[in-house]
Amino acid sequence: MEHLQAELKGNVLTSDHDSGEAYTTALRRNSDLSTLPAKFIVQPTVYEDIPLVIAYATSHTPPLEIAVKGGGAHSSTWASSDGGIVIDLSKLNKVTLADDQKSISVQGGALWGDVYEVTSKAQVDVVGSPLWFVGVGGFTLGGGYGPLSGEYGLAADNMLSATVVLANGQIVKTSNTEEPDLFWAIRGGGGQFGIVVEFVFKTHPYAGPFASGIIAYPGTEFTNVLNIIREWKTTQTPAERLTVTFSRPAPHSKPSIALLPGALHDTDGARSKTVFAPFRNGNGSVKPVFEKIVTVPDMLTVSHGADASFAHAPRRLAIRGTFFSDFFPELLTAVWEKWVAFTESSEDVRSSGVLWDLTSPEKLVQVSPTEMALRVREPHYWMAVQGRSTTDASVPAAKEFTESTARLVREKNAELSGRDLGWFVNMCQGDENPEDVFGENLPRLRKIKAKYDPKNIWSKGLAIEPLFE
Numbered sequence: 299m300e301h302l303q304a305e306l307k308g309n310v311l312t313s314d315h316d317s318g319e320a321y322t323t324a325l326r327r328n329s330d331l332s333t334l335p336a337k338f339i340v341q342p343t344v345y346e347d348i349p350l351v352i353a354y355a356t357s358h359t360p361p362l363e364i365a366v367k368g369g370g371a372h373s374s375t376w377a378s379s380d381g382g383i384v385i386d387l388s389k390l391n392k393v394t395l396a397d398d399q400k401s402i403s404v405q406g407g408a409l410w411g412d413v414y415e416v417t418s419k420a421q422v423d424v425v426g427s428p429l430w431f432v433g434v435g436g437f438t439l440g441g442g443y444g445p446l447s448g449e450y451g452l453a454a455d456n457m458l459s460a461t462v463v464l465a466n467g468q469i470v471k472t473s474n475t476e477e478p479d480l481f482w483a484i485r486g487g488g489g490q491f492g493i494v495v496e497f498v499f500k501t502h503p504y505a506g507p508f509a510s511g512i513i514a515y516p517g518t519e520f521t522n523v524l525n526i527i528r529e530w531k532t533t534q535t536p537a538e539r540l541t542v543t544f545s546r547p548a549p550h551s552k553p554s555i556a557l558l559p560g561a562l563h564d565t566d567g568a569r570s571k572t573v574f575a576p577f578r579n580g581n582g583s584v585k586p587v588f589e590k591i592v593t594v595p596d597m598l599t600v601s602h603g604a605d606a607s608f609a610h611a612p613r614r615l616a617i618r619g620t621f622f623s624d625f626f627p628e629l630l631t632a633v634w635e636k637w638v639a640f641t642e643s644s645e646d647v648r649s650s651g652v653l654w655d656l657t658s659p660e661k662l663v664q665v666s667p668t669e670m671a672l673r674v675r676e677p678h679y680w681m682a683v684q685g686r687s688t689t690d691a692s693v694p695a696a697k698e699f700t701e702s703t704a705r706l707v708r709e710k711n712a713e714l715s716g717r718d719l720g721w722f723v724n725m726c727q728g729d730e731n732p733e734d735v736f737g738e739n740l741p742r743l744r745k746i747k748a749k750y751d752p753k754n755i756w757s758k759g760l761a762i763e764p765l766f767e
């Protein structure tokens with residue numbers, strides 16, 4: 299290990315007294331359930347550090363496991379290793395806007411907050427996460443649905459090129475014209491093909507000011523609120539977004555349905571005032587117990603506001619989620635009843651929540667299902683179940699709740715729509731059948747895996763078996 303450290307520009311952290319505190323900090327993930335005790339954590343500062351780490355890990359018999367950490371937001375243990383090496387990309391987080399401002403280059407360990415620091419100053423926009431702390435790496439490799447997706451599609455749809463460190467240590471550029479198979483695979487195929495050390499994204503003209511807020515109703519008004527949403531959906535444009543959440547706010551912890559409205563181009567607050575009026579006045583049938591919509595200048599502010607909402611949530615978090623085809627009130631009602639019963643069952647899991655993202659799918663359906671690894675291109679939305687527990691003892695119950703609820707959504711959606719949309723890689727835990735994630739794109743992904751990672755060095759994540767021809 300000393301030999302490795304001597305060769306690297308970046309640092310190697312271990313649990314010993316030399317790097318103890320830095321090591322503990324670097325192990326930390328968004329969820330405590332995602333943390334594992336790595337043997338070494340390497341924090342590369344130049345791309346050339348990474349091939350040296352791969353060579354070191356593979357020189358062992360058997361090879362040391364390698365995990366790659368981007369932002370550390372994924373709720374699985376994919377970015378952590380028990381006894382292996384973590385390549386922590388956090389020092390590779392530089393963001394550079396092109397001189398013509400039409401594209402932006404983002405290093406693989408940057409957070410969306412790092413990107414918004416730059417885009418907000420320059421008054422351009424990019425498709426990214428609504429949350430400051432989510433990593434650009436994991437988010438984009440799994441597709442990436444964000445506030446601008448209604449107008450501009452997914453983060454993966456906006457990737458122009460990337461620089462990737464391959465399993466054999468080579469550092470390659472990839473785009474539609476360079477290593478095109480690799481480029482196809484990393485747009486939705488996850489982190490199974492190499493370490494993306496640099497992404498280049500298309501930028502868009504300033505999409506602000508942005509409306510962002512919360513409108514909350516008591517759970518007793520659940521059916522009325524669904525009726526308002528159903529009517530509102532018929533007039534929604536790609537510039538408007540609604541996230542429907544099930545939560546139990548303090549101090550009473552009673553079931554509540556809270557809507558998180560968002561809008562682009564909200565000049566002087568005019569758009570949000572009109573568009574979200576039915577939720578404020580309840581179409582005469584229901585009034586919110588709380589409502590606040592603000593108009594802010596940039597995505598940096600939006601993303602900080604969203605992060606703040608998680609600040610006091612329990613840190614034992616398990617997430618699963620999936621796609622759904624349309625706003626089916628029966629589907630939301632089935633999940634509401636399950637969620638109310640589960641969060642009633644024990645105080646330990648009362649912070650568990652459910653989130654339904656209703657961003658317009660208008661743009662993302664314009665891409666064909668085989669244009670890149672992310673194949674779900676018919677009209678759809680995504681949802682997430684967040685199982686939060688305050689004690690270790692309640693973790694299994696919260697995990698079971700997330701798993702069975704995501705399954706319920708997938709099955710009920712298939713029943714209601716006649717379409718089985720499978721699983722969404724960014725919300726997977728790793729025990730899913732890859733065929734249910736990648737469908738008809740799986741055979742091509744397996745061949746690309748055989749070409750770029752024949753020995754399965756990138757073994758963490760949603761396993762894609764190499765297929766040798």
Ligand SMILES: Cc1cc2nc3c(=O)[nH]c(=O)nc-3n(C[C@H](O)[C@H](O)[C@H](O)COP(=O)(O)OP(=O)(O)OC[C@H]3O[C@@H](n4cnc5c(N)ncnc54)[C@H](O)[C@@H]3O)c2cc1C
Pocket residue numbers: 328365366367368369370371372373376377387406407427428429431432433434435436437438439440441442443444488489490492493494495617724725758759
């Ligand atoms: C609170 C919350 C809200 C979310 N909201 C959204 C949302 O609105 N839309 C959406 O699409 N997703 C959302 N997600 C899911 C999120 O996009 C995924 O969890 C994503 O994987 C996080 O990326 P990360 O880099 O922070 O994760 P990490 O935990 O660091 O990594 C996740 C996976 O990606 C791999 N990886 C990360 N960076 C790289 C890289 N540079 N090269 C190769 N592999 C890499 C890791 O090895 C790991 O397998 C949300 C997650 C949370 C926790």
